[in-house]
Each structure stands twice: as C-alpha cells, then as structure tokens.
Amino acid sequence: xxxxxxxxxxxxxxxxxxxxxxxxxxxxxxxxxxxxxxxxxxxxxxxxxxxxxxxxxxxxxxxxxxxxxxxxxxxxxxxxxxxxxxxxxxxxxxxxxxxxxxxxxxxxxxxxx
Amino acid sequence: xxxxxxxxxxxxxxxxxxxxxxxxxxxxxxxxxxxxxxxxxxxxxxxxxxxxxxxxxxxxxxxxxxxxxxxxxxxxxxxxxxxxxxxxxxxxxxxxxxxxxxxxxxxxxx
Numbered sequence: 202x203x204x205x206x207x208x209x210x211x212x213x214x215x216x217x218x219x220x221x222x223x224x225x226x227x228x229x230x231x232x233x234x235x236x237x238x239x240x241x242x243x244x245x246x247x248x249x250x251x252x253x254x255x256x257x258x259x260x261x262x263x264x265x266x267x268x269x270x271x272x273x274x275x276x277x278x279x280x281x282x283x284x285x286x287x288x289x290x291x292x293x294x295x296x297x298x299x300x301x302x303x304x305x306x307x308x309x310x311x312x313x314x
Numbered sequence: 315x316x317x318x319x320x321x322x323x324x325x326x327x328x329x330x331x332x333x334x335x336x337x338x339x340x341x342x343x344x345x346x347x348x349x350x351x352x353x354x355x356x357x358x359x360x361x362x363x364x365x366x367x368x369x370x371x372x373x374x375x376x377x378x379x380x381x382x383x384x385x386x387x388x389x390x391x392x393x394x395x396x397x398x399x400x401x402x403x404x405x406x407x408x409x410x411x412x413x414x415x416x417x418x419x420x421x422x423x424x
Binding site: 205227241242243244245246249251257259260291293298303304305306307308 | 350354355356357358359360381401403409410411414415416
C-alpha cells in the first residue's frame with residue numbers, strides 16, 4: 202500500500218544542471234499535482250494534471266516542465282536549476298479535480314548551489 | 315484573490331489543555347475546505363474535507379468546523395503525539411488547485 206512515491210528523496214544540484222523528479226501513485230487517481238514548499242510561503246502549486254494526457258500551469262510554473270507519462274506517473278523537470286529552486290517538492294494525487302482531497306508523497310528535498 | 319490565513323503561527327499546549335486553530339479564507343463560492351497534518355520531514359496527511367457552513371467532522375481528538383468565513387480545528391485533551399503542523403486549504407475559484415495557508419505548528423508537552 203505505497204500511495205504516492207517520489208524519487209529521489211534528497212538531491213543537490215549545481216546551478217545550471219538539469220534533473221527530473223519522479224512521482225508514481227498506485228491509487229488509480231485521475232489527477233496529479235506538483236507543489237513546492239518553502240519556509241514562510243506555504244505550499245504552492247507548480248503544475249497539475251487533471252487527467253491522463255493533460256497538464257496545466259499552477260501558481261509558480263516558471264523554470265519547470267512536467268510530463269504525465271501515464272495514469273500512474275507524473276514527472277517534474279528542471280531544465281537549468283537555479284538557487285531560487287531550492288525547496289522541498291511534493292507530488293500529490295486525488296480522485297479528480299472535483300474531489301481534490303489530495304494524498305501527498307514524502308517529498309524531495311532539493312538544494313541548488 | 316483567493317486567500318487562506320491561519321492563526322496562530324505557533325501554539326504550545328500542555329497535555330490535556332484543549333484549544334482551537336483558526337483558518338480564515340476568502341474565495342468566491344467555497345467548493346471545499348481541507349485540513350491536513352504535516353509531521354517534520356513528511357508530506358501532508360489528509361484529515362478532513364468540509365463543504366458547507368455548519369458542517370462538522372471529527373477524528374479522535376480533532377474536530378473541524380466551518381462557517382461562511384472561517385474554519386476551526388478544535389483539539390480536545392491533546393497528547394504529545396498530536397504535535398505537528400496543521401495546514402488548511404481551500405479549492406480555488408476555478409476549481410483547479412488547492413490554496414494553502416502557511417500552517418499552525420502545534421507543540422504539546424507532557
């Protein structure tokens with residue numbers, strides 16, 4: 202009963218490097234989300250996928266891209282990492298956009314130096 | 315603008331000392347208010363969803379209530395294991411995203 206699984210859990214990047222954060226859910230949920238959490242800022246939505254085959258920008262999409270690979274998997278890519286992208290990233294999923302009581306993964310702590 | 319404000323930022327209680335956390339919101343046409351618990355180093359854990367004023371939900375020592383402007387998370391006779399950050403969120407007007415407050419960090423000492 203894994204729920205939402207994120208990899209990696211920790212990552213250190215140099216400025217300008219690229220990387221992909223992976224997320225998979227085993228609850229047969231239609232909707233998936235990527236959030237970032239920064240001290241004093243709360244959780245902010247980066248991108249979401251309402252259903253397989255669709256993706257849309259959230260509140261803070263600049264510097265990121267996403268891919269909804271299939272119903273289970275939703276990845277987040279940083280093409281050229283910047284120190285401002287140092288954060289904790291959470292993937293989440295929910296039954297649908299109408300029922301967004303989301304289940305969250307354990308998070309990826311990313312540091313860009 | 316859709317907005318969620320939580321207070322207080324931090325709360326320290328003695329074991330057994332009941333209290334309430336506040337979540338005030340501004341969103342046109344509330345489609346749902348959500349409470350989460352977050353432990354250090356972990357992802358948020360879903361607790362409750364409330365949809366209409368007057369609605370209440372309970373889970374162990376926690377009870378969430380909702381009015382037209384705010385929600386309260388009442389903690390009755392808390393235990394040290396209730397220590398965590400409690401997050402409140404509302405579904406935005408477009409129905410596309412959760413808008414989170416900054417959370418209330420609760421510490422319960424024995």
